[in-house]
Amino acid sequence: MLAELGNLKRSQSKYDEAIDYYTKAEQAGPLNYDVAYGLGVCYTFTQEYDRAIHYLSESIRIDPVSPDARLALGSAWVQNGKFEAAVPELERAVQLDPHMNQAYFLLARAYQKLGRKDDAAAALKKLREGQE
Numbered sequence: 001m002l003a004e005l006g007n008l009k010r011s012q013s014k015y016d017e018a019i020d021y022y023t024k025a026e027q028a029g030p031l032n033y034d035v036a037y038g039l040g041v042c043y044t045f046t047q048e049y050d051r052a053i054h055y056l057s058e059s060i061r062i063d064p065v066s067p068d069a070r071l072a073l074g075s076a077w078v079q080n081g082k083f084e085a086a087v088p089e090l091e092r093a094v095q096l097d098p099h100m101n102q103a104y105f106l107l108a109r110a111y112q113k114l115g116r117k118d119d120a121a122a123a124l125k126k127l128r129e130g131q132e
Contacts, residue, residue: 002021002022002024002025002028003021003022003025003032003034003035003038005021006018006019006020006021006022006025006034006035006038006042007034007038009021010038010041010042013045015042015045015046016042016046018038018042019039019042019043019046022035022038022039022042023039026039031058031062032062033059033062033063033066033069036055036056036058036059036062037055037056037059037066037068037069037072039051039052039055040052040053040054040055040056040057040058040059040069040072040073040076041056041072043055043076044056044072044075044076044079047079049076049079049080050080052072052076053073053076053077053080056069056072056073056076057073059072059073060073065096066096067092067093067094067096067097067100067103070089070090070092070093070096070103071089071090071093071100071102071103071106073089074086074087074089074090074093074103074106074107074110075102075106077089077110078090078106078109078110083109083110083113083114084114086106086107086110087107087110087111087114090103090106090107090110091107094107094126098126098130099130101127101130101131104123104124104126104127104130105123105124105127107123108120108121108123108124108127111123
């Protein structure tokens with residue numbers, strides 16, 4: 001129930017309130033995917049990237065084939081300026097869900113920052129193809 005309330009507040013962009021619910025859920029029992037993912041996303045939006053990365057990594061430990069968690073972790077790494085760490089997460093996200101346009105966009109950005117121009121161009125091409 002607490003995780004569902006956290007999801008509701010997160011969907012309303014009330015990240016601090018969502019964090020309160022998710023934290024209570026984490027304290028009430030073992031950490032599950034919904035709580036870890038929710039906390040990670042909320043901490044990304046509040047620009048607490050170390051906490052975001054911790055919880056999103058936990059969500060992937062719980063569900064290693066979640067493309068959403070991989071995208072969120074890659075996004076947190078990009079926003080934290082850690083492009084090398086972002087690349088494998090974003091590459092895995094698009095392997096798991098080839099229609100994940102935001103992952104291609106972030107992947108192109110990370111590649112560009114790393115000087116990988118050909119890879120960036122290929123990711124942008126995939127993004128354009130996905131939008132057609």
